[in-house]
Amino acid sequence: MLELAVLGLLHESPLHGYELRSRLKATLGTFRAFSYGSLYPTLRRMRDAGWIVEDEGDAEVVADAPVLTGRRGKVVYKLTADGKERLTELLAEAGPSAWEDETFGVHFAFFGQTDPEVRVRILEGRRTRLEERREGVRSSLARTRSRLDRYTLQLQEHGLESVEREVRWLTELIETERRSSQAPAEELSRTTPPTERGAP
Amino acid sequence: MLELAVLGLLHESPLHGYELRSRLKATLGTFRAFSYGSLYPTLRRMRDAGWIVEDEGDAEVVADAPVLTGRRGKVVYKLTADGKERLTELLAEAGPSAWEDETFGVHFAFFGQTDPEVRVRILEGRRTRLEERREGVRSSLARTRSRLDRYTLQLQEHGLESVEREVRWLTELIETERRSSQAPAEELSRTTPPTERGAP
DNA sequence: GCGCCGATGTATCGCGGCGATACATCGGAG
DNA sequence: CTCCGATGTATCGCCGCGATACATCGGCGC
Numbered sequence: 001m002l003e004l005a006v007l008g009l010l011h012e013s014p015l016h017g018y019e020l021r022s023r024l025k026a027t028l029g030t031f032r033a034f035s036y037g038s039l040y041p042t043l044r045r046m047r048d049a050g051w052i053v054e055d056e057g058d059a060e061v062v063a064d065a066p067v068l069t070g071r072r073g074k075v076v077y078k079l080t081a082d083g084k085e086r087l088t089e090l091l092a093e094a095g096p097s098a099w100e101d102e103t104f105g106v107h108f109a110f111f112g113q114t115d116p117e118v119r120v121r122i123l124e125g126r127r128t129r130l131e132e133r134r135e136g137v138r139s140s141l142a143r144t145r146s147r148l149d150r151y152t153l154q155l156q157e158h159g160l161e162s163v164e165r166e167v168r169w170l171t172e173l174i175e176t177e178r179r180s181s182q183a184p185a186e187e188l189s190r191t192t193p194p195t196e197r198g199a200p
Numbered sequence: 201m202l203e204l205a206v207l208g209l210l211h212e213s214p215l216h217g218y219e220l221r222s223r224l225k226a227t228l229g230t231f232r233a234f235s236y237g238s239l240y241p242t243l244r245r246m247r248d249a250g251w252i253v254e255d256e257g258d259a260e261v262v263a264d265a266p267v268l269t270g271r272r273g274k275v276v277y278k279l280t281a282d283g284k285e286r287l288t289e290l291l292a293e294a295g296p297s298a299w300e301d302e303t304f305g306v307h308f309a310f311f312g313q314t315d316p317e318v319r320v321r322i323l324e325g326r327r328t329r330l331e332e333r334r335e336g337v338r339s340s341l342a343r344t345r346s347r348l349d350r351y352t353l354q355l356q357e358h359g360l361e362s363v364e365r366e367v368r369w370l371t372e373l374i375e376t377e378r379r380s381s382q383a384p385a386e387e388l389s390r391t392t393p394p395t396e397r398g399a400p
Numbered sequence: 401g402c403g404c405c406g407a408t409g410t411a412t413c414g415c416g417g418c419g420a421t422a423c424a425t426c427g428g429a430g
Numbered sequence: 431c432t433c434c435g436a437t438g439t440a441t442c443g444c445c446g447c448g449a450t451a452c453a454t455c456g457g458c459g460c
Contacts, residue, residue: 031359034446035447036411102446137229150311151311155305155309218438235420236439274439402459403459406457409454416447427435427436
């Protein structure tokens with residue numbers, strides 16, 4: 001989980017803990033935090049496993065984009081060859097471990113480094129997962145609606161709508177992926193393709 | 201957290217572990233699971249604290265609504281006087297502990313047993329919390345949008361929309377609460393038919 | 401010239417919760 | 431008559447969170 005996130009980020013550039021954490025927040029956004037309380041232990045585990053190495057001393061070229069501190073980093077983490085391999089391995093996974101609640105967001109965040117076919121399979125797996133949940137909630141709601149307290153009902157319905165929204169989102173993403181893989185790499189990198197929804 | 205949920209459920213009627221878990225799922229819906237791995241330890245803690253007692257043997261009158269097994273429950277948990285007090289205490293809390301991510305859903309689920317004023321304060325606190333987060337995401341997005349990978353961006357925007365949706369939902373709820381507290385207890389309980397408990 | 405503050409930076413601890421797992425019993429379908 | 435899925439109780443290891451503790455640096459006001 002965090003492991004994948006760290007590998008993915010370090011693959012872009014070496015970072016030290018603090019920046020790693022900032023990137024985590026910026027990348028995963030609303031979806032997950034990842035406090036130091038899990039970051040540092042994970043880093044240690046990964047170091048022991050040999051996926052990353054700690055580089056002390058100069059961190060002169062740490063940051064590329066904004067002003068940022070730049071110099072004076074203490075411990076800079078970077079990927080090893082084994083780490084890259086491990087990352088590839090994790091990014092290739094297209095099973096439940098990639099589309100469960102906690103994991104999906106992280107996998108999605110690194111779709112840019114993921115094989116297109118795997119992307120689609122993960123998106124579909126996720127959607128199926130959510131459709132199952134949706135049906136569960138729906139039938140539970142149908143069975144118990146009358147017995148439910150006003151607020152409980154409200155909560156249920158809000159949850160149901162959230163899931164429905166998520167499913168719609170995924171469907172759109174899947175369609176986009178499909179279109180991209182059909183068309184050769186032309187106008188793909190547009191953030192939102194202006195192309196019409198396509199005649200069915 | 202789980203503690204509040206358990207107290208809230210047991211306040212309605214005594215239950216055993218398995219049913220407690222089902223209700224938890226039905227009540228909290230999509231929002232949270234609460235596996236046995238946390239339920240049983242919590243029950244033990246609560247028993248040790250004196251909020252609940254274990255009742256073994258007959259569970260004849262456990263369930264009221266559906267057919268259900270009814271008889272043969274093994275360990276039935278019920279609230280003590282202290283437990284009721286503790287519940288009241290928890291339901292009266294209107295601070296951050298009531299509107300953070302993990303807690304809000306549970307508090308909301310038991311709004312039916314919560315003081316109207318507290319309800320509004322929690323809803324507002326929650327909304328403020330989410331508005332802060334929304335602004336955070338927005339500015340982060342504004343700063344980094346151009347540098348962001350296609351998928352990361354997608355994730356950010358989806359997250360942002362989720363938060364916005366949540367805020368809208370809360371605003372609606374708050375308005376409803378306000379209207380209800382102005383009007384005397386007349387047509388408040390639209391969702392649940394007024395006092396139909398025994399006349400089908 | 402100095403002190404304070406917020407951002408940067410590294411790190412640990414306790415604990416709440418999850419998923420997996422292990423059993424055991426019961427009613428009903430085949 | 432047997433097997434299966436629902437009911438039922440319970441534990442274990444791991445993950446991640448929030449709080450907390452420090453330490454340094456640059457810039458701000460005074």
